[in-house]
Amino acid sequence: MSTAILTGPPVPGSPLEGDLRSLGFDVRTAEDVPAAAALLDAAPAAERVALVDPRFVGHLHALRLALTDPRFPAAAAPGTLTVQREARPALARALAAVPVGAGTTAAPAAVTDATPLPDTLAAALDADGTAVHRPDLGSLVAAVPGDPQTRKETRDAVAAVDDEAVRLRSAVKSRDGFFTTFCISPYSRYLARWCARRGLTPNQVTTASLLTALIAAGCAATGTRGGFVAAGLLLLFSFVLDCTDGQLARYSLQYSTLGAWLDATFDRVKEYAYYAGLALGAARGGDDVWALALGAMVLQTCRHVVDFSFNEANHDATANTSPTAALSDKLDSVGWTVWVRRMIVLPIGERWAMIAVLTALTTPRTVFYALLIGCAFAACYTTAGRVLRSLTRKARRTDRAARALADLADSGALADLTAKGLGDRRPYPPFAPRSLVALAGAAWLVAVAWAAPIGAALPVAAVFYVLTSGAAVALPLKGALDWLVPPVLRAAEYGTVLILAARSDAPGALPAAFGLVAAVAYHHYDTVYRIRGGTGAPPAWLVRTLGGHEGRTLLVAVLATLFATGGGNGFTLALTALAGAVALVGLAESIRFWVSSGAPAVHDEGEPA
Secondary structure, eight states: OEEEEESSOOOTTOOHHHHHHHTTEEEEEOSSHHHHHHHHHHSOTTSOEEEEOTTOEEOHHHHHHHHOOTTOSEEEETTEEEEOGGGHHHHHHHHHTSOTTTTOOSSGGGOSSOOOHHHHHHHHHHHHTOOOBOOOOTTOOEEOOOSHHHHHHHHHHHHHSOHHHHHHHHTSOSSOOHHIIIIIHHHHHHHHHHHHHTTOOHHHHHHHHHHHHHHHHHHHHTOSHHHHHHHHHHHHHHHHHHHHHHHHHHHHTOOOHHHHHHHHHHHHHHHHHHHHHHHHHHHHTTOOOHHHHHHHHHHHHHHHHHHHHHHHHHTTOBSOOOHHHHHHHHHHTSHHHHHHHHHHTOOHHHHHHHHHHHHHHSOHHHHHHHHHHHHHHHHHHHHHHHHHHHHHOOOBOOHHHHHHHHHHHTOOHHHHHHHHHHTTSOSSOTTSOHHHHHHHHHHHHHHHHHHSOSSTHHHHHHHHHHHHHHHHTSSOOOSTTGGGHHHHHHHHHHHHHHHHHHHOOSTTHHHHHHHHHHHHHHHHHHHHHHHHTTSOSSOHHHHHHTTHHHHHHHHHHHHHHHHSSSSOSHHHHHHHHHHHHHHHHHHHHHHHHHTSTTSOOOOOOOSOO
């Protein structure tokens, strides 16, 4: 159990001790600094410890935000400080440096100007290099009044604010899409509270959302009108649960590493499994839409890679301003334009609502046509805006950003060998962006896969792609448009698989290609969330074992040359085997990492719902 140390005798009539116990703390009292240090040493080494000034007056939820958020090693609010295991040595040092008697309240009613000991210690931790998180309390009250009159006024301020209403509002993300904000969150926050009061965890709600979406995919796979209607309704309910799990985590501060991984990956699993269900249902009715399903997955994944790459390239860049960004900020100041701009990028809420309604009312082919058109427009809109920002800003990108982009590129042994072979020599003119080098090889490969007869020209184009992709990452990716390199490489790899499977004579090649792209996409999403957590890319052995993007692309090209024509099922079997190998190795390492104690807690607020 966590320990809360009051830095003096409790104030008569104060609910503070009861509030702390309701938050799961074992409450102890220290008469002076040495006593506080002794209680700190006596607390279980792996447990959280909080120091609270007994004069504290505030909302229970203010205490909850300040003292129980698991994401931060140290956190503070006026009169309160909490540290987790990793920050306890720094707190012990800070306590040892405090003069005896400083900040404690041996006679609380008589003390009017003593600086609260927790505030003194929080400042000392900051000075010592330990980052102390200070939550934004908004309208919540957290104060240490120094005299009876001020204490009464503070209590009146607490009574004037509805603690529970604030807690419910803060459970909802501050930036969401139109559909989620106005059609889901007004009631899903109450569902989150209902779950919290019954002891349900965000992970359980996340799992329920996944199971609901998989059942929806199964209903769609029946190919009947009743199945399609049920699939649409279940997909919407899955999305309600998907919003609820995050709101439950924020409502009850139940953040966890495992929950971060589940929430970050299950959205993609649900959506792409639903695509597969629609394709299976269409096939039952005699309509083959696997190429459209795979195209939708490729387009959606590439959109996300554009988002990830641009954000990683720019979030810590210096001189990061541009006229385009200023225009965007000006448009955001006009209320209605905010919602229009959020809707036209087709975030997950609008996207799933469209899919659900069209599934119930039309055919899978119509669903995929609408999805491809909407996502293509959104991709063009967002990418064009980001290209304009990149060309008009004078940002200087950091080594960390360059490393992140190189990791997102997912280069394997062949690309690394090419890059090392080039050494310090510039493989292209200084004025040529790395993205154009990558685009040259990608465009040739896709053009050959699309238009040329499947034969010897295909492996040659794939080898050229290997060389250009290696050249693109031979130098640090710090140019204005270098963030486009990972999306270009993703589009080339996924697009090549899609085109070759669609052109193949092998029966079942497209479903097998769908499985392969899904397995590889999972590896790429896993890479993104590791980078966001600050741990860098997956281990080098994993990237090399999976072949890197260029190794897999070359292998698929060779397999297509050998087996894609002639009517046999060799190409299908080869793609299935490759998909199984990538999924087995990639998923095993991903699970090992995310359930380990060293994995970061990544609470993604990325794509607006």
